[in-house]
Amino acid sequence: MNEVNVSAPKGAVLATVIVPFAGLVAAIILSWGKGIDLVSFGLFAALSAMRILGITVGFHRLLTHKSFKTVPWVKVVLTVMGSMAIEGKPFVWVADHRRHHVHSDTEEDPHSPNAGRSGFLGALKGFVHSHIGWMLSDSRSDHARYIPDLMRDRHVSFVNRHFALWSALGLIFPAALGFLIEGTWTGALLGFLWGGLASVFFVHHTTWSINSVCHIFGSRPFRSKDQSRNNAFFGYLAFGEGWHHNHHAFERSAKHGLFWWQPDVSYLLIRLLEALGLAWDVVVPSQEEVKAKLSSGRSG
Numbered sequence: 077m078n079e080v081n082v083s084a085p086k087g088a089v090l091a092t093v094i095v096p097f098a099g100l101v102a103a104i105i106l107s108w109g110k111g112i113d114l115v116s117f118g119l120f121a122a123l124s125a126m127r128i129l130g131i132t133v134g135f136h137r138l139l140t141h142k143s144f145k146t147v148p149w150v151k152v153v154l155t156v157m158g159s160m161a162i163e164g165k166p167f168v169w170v171a172d173h174r175r176h177h178v179h180s181d182t183e184e185d186p187h188s189p190n191a192g193r194s195g196f197l198g199a200l201k202g203f204v205h206s207h208i209g210w211m212l213s214d215s216r217s218d219h220a221r222y223i224p225d226l227m228r229d230r231h232v233s234f235v236n237r238h239f240a241l242w243s244a245l246g247l248i249f250p251a252a253l254g255f256l257i258e259g260t261w262t263g264a265l266l267g268f269l270w271g272g273l274a275s276v277f278f279v280h281h282t283t284w285s286i287n288s289v290c291h292i293f294g295s296r297p298f299r300s301k302d303q304s305r306n307n308a309f310f311g312y313l314a315f316g317e318g319w320h321h322n323h324h325a326f327e328r329s330a331k332h333g334l335f336w337w338q339p340d341v342s343y344l345l346i347r348l349l350e351a352l353g354l355a356w357d358v359v360v361p362s363q364e365e366v367k368a369k370l371s372s373g374r375s376g
């Protein structure tokens with residue numbers, strides 16, 4: 077019995093792609109003509125920021141790459157926040173992402189837009205595959221091989237086991253807030269749609285773009301075999317994750333925006349946790365290490 081190695085059925089994956097989109101459409105229809113109200117926008121922005129930080133700081137920099145250490149309750153909170161993005165259980169997410177780093181842009185990479193593709197049609201198919209299609213494939217990342225540490229971690233295992241609960245809470249919470257602030261059922265519905273489904277839709281496509289767009293469009297200042305790119309648009313939108321080529325060059329670094337013109341909100345949160353005594357052993361490469369890896373002495 078290896079329950080933890082079972083990924084979500086394809087129907088459930090399809091539903092997590094389609095339902096948030098339907099929620100976004102419903103939210104737009106309900107707000108049509110009068111524009112999005114302040115409460116709905118606030119819930120959308122706050123819940124989206126929470127979900128993105130859960131993925132970038134929690135799932136990615138803490139669980140996948142061990143870029144810093146923290147206390148158990150912060151690890152649990154960040155992993156719950158990431159689970160609320162509804163893009164897979166933490167075990168599955170981390171196993172897939174570690175496999176991506178081991179096999180970047182080869183046939184073994186779970187979501188390369190480039191491996192085995194050529195021509196315009198190949199590029200288009202590669203984009204769709206890396207953005208969404210790979211989640212519907214039969215390819216699985218072996219948990220025993222990729223995440224033995226997380227399977228032993230009782231805090232992460234706890235969050236992983238109750239993934240459905242966190243997913244649901246992430247939708248119920250903004251609905252409850254909408255109801256409390258507006259005092260009407262319409263307020264609850266708008267909170268559910270804007271802070272719940274529309275936010276999940278936005279966070280999905282923003283973070284999935286790191287797999288697709290950030291392996292196609294952008295600069296590559298470092299020597300590397302993979303096709304990862306630094307993409308400024310997603311550097312801003314995905315709270316620093318768009319500096320994805322930097323990340324492939326320095327996988328364990330807690331800081332992805334390695335140069336002063338590359339803002340990295342996720343790293344700011346890690347620095348804040350560090351200042352509060354809640355994070356330590358924060359991994360960041362030295363200036364010399366960064367310079368030594370630049371391919372031509374230029375940077376960007």
Ligand SMILES: [Zn+2]
Pocket residue numbers: 136140141173177323
């Ligand atoms: Zn990574």
Ligand SMILES: [Zn+2]
Pocket residue numbers: 176180286287291304320324
């Ligand atoms: Zn990558």
